[in-house]
Amino acid sequence: MLELDDLRVHIGGHEIVHIEHLSLEPGSRLGLVGESGSGKTMTAKAVAGLLPDEARVSGSVRFNGRELLAMNDRQMSEVRGRKIGFVFQDPARSLNPMMRVGRQVSEAIRVHSELPRAAVARKVVALLEQVQLPDPPTLMRRYPHQLSGGQQQRVMIAAAIAADPEFLIADEPTTALDVTVQEEILRLLISLSEQRGMGVLFVSHDLGVIRFVCDRVAVIYGGAVVETGRTEDVIAAPRHRYTAALLAANPGMPRDDNFRAFIGQRLHTIPGSVPPVGTFPSGCRFRNRCVAASEACTAMPGVLDAGDGHRYSCWNPVEGL
């Protein structure tokens, strides 16, 4: 349904994204994971056609066989909303504070359809019910500040699915939320995806969240996919050193509730930090932070196959178990 090939994004003379190939099947959920500055959000924005004006994009982004990069602004805005919905990190900033909740959702419907007023109103109520908000007729008259963070994010999701998109891009949709609310919102996204057969491109820095939501994962570093595969495979047996480092840095929860063994345990850290745009090393972009870097890593590694679509690009991979 969604296919990226040789997608490159240049900003200010620097190549910040270069995705050789990435695809998403209808109804499936793909996670993009990496640190801030790894290029995961830029990749999602390139798919959505939401990059800043100074960005130059080349390659191919095909959505149901149609080339999105060849579309003009009007065609693209038609695709956005009607075919592709969006949910962003901070609902409080994405919603219009001056507009009642019901109107924000109804505008999302009206932009893309000619439904009569009464039908739009019915659809707003139905959408608010679908995202499991209590008492929609009352709630739709509220302003965003009168809602909790979790309720605001549900309104964002209702607006995002208002035009029945086939595909949803969610960029860190739960990082600003409590752990219980996070779980509810993630479950909601999963059930909407399953009920509607809606594909999801899910961006996060947290592999724990990705594991919960996504069937497949692509680990991004230096604007490129360094490892991809079924989420369970990649987490159980990471091959790329960057994936292994991201996993080791994740605080997680203790296995078998063994909290006693957990207290005071330091986390593995990834040496250094993501370099500023344009200063990534040649060859493997991760090599200046990698514990296993060798002479070989000055050349760009090829793509290796670990089976079942599990692929990685690393000269000194973590050995299989």
Next chain:
Amino acid sequence: MALVEVENMWFHYPRARLGAGVEGWTLQDISVQVQAQSTLGIVGESGSGKSTLIRVMCGLLRHQRGVVRFDGRDIAGLSGRDAVDRRQRNQMVFQNPRRSLDPRMTIRRSLSEPVRALLDRSPDDTEMTGWLERVGLGPDVLPRFPHQLSGGQLQRIGIARSLSVNPTILYADEPVSALDVSVQAQVLNLLMDLREQLGLTLVMVSHDLGVVSRMCAEIVVMRHGAVIESGPTEVVLGAPATDYTRALLHAARAASLEREGAEG
């Protein structure tokens, strides 16, 4: 004697509508003890009162009922030199360093502020370089402004700033929730190391049970402004007594990786 003793403490924000019962009170009848050099985690959902509680404990907010004692003395009765002394020994690290550092001030100025305000002297670059070294930064950040630094660097500066006045106890309010997983790990390890080196007492608020259970040997669970469970972390989280704590744990497990303690 505990370092901090909170006894039947009640707190409300100004102009709260107080009813006959608990309505209007942000904190209700809180009793908490913090032993010297221990680690205490405070967990609960947004609005449960956990950030308000550490602000009262740290002396940034004044409670209305009950007693808060620091080092055996009622903090409400302190004045003059004693009050300044208590402020110096109780320091706070905030959630969002980008918002808690003044964007118009150089790092040099922000960093020197607590010492100027509390110890009434101006630290020189050599001294500040020492503070920065402790948190893994170089003196090159001194002339910079907050917008020129990363979130992880800013949080390190927040920590260096709090430690500049040699506190006894450090309160950390969601110190890593605004940071990436990899930067989180660096800052958490730094806090663990500094705590050990300096013999600090650490009170940490976090909604992340995985983080709290690594950092803190004791835990307090808050809900609707009250403490509903407290005790050693392995007991409270390993065998929770309330449905609420069980629900928090369930949600945390769902979207977390399982990790062996020993790997960490």
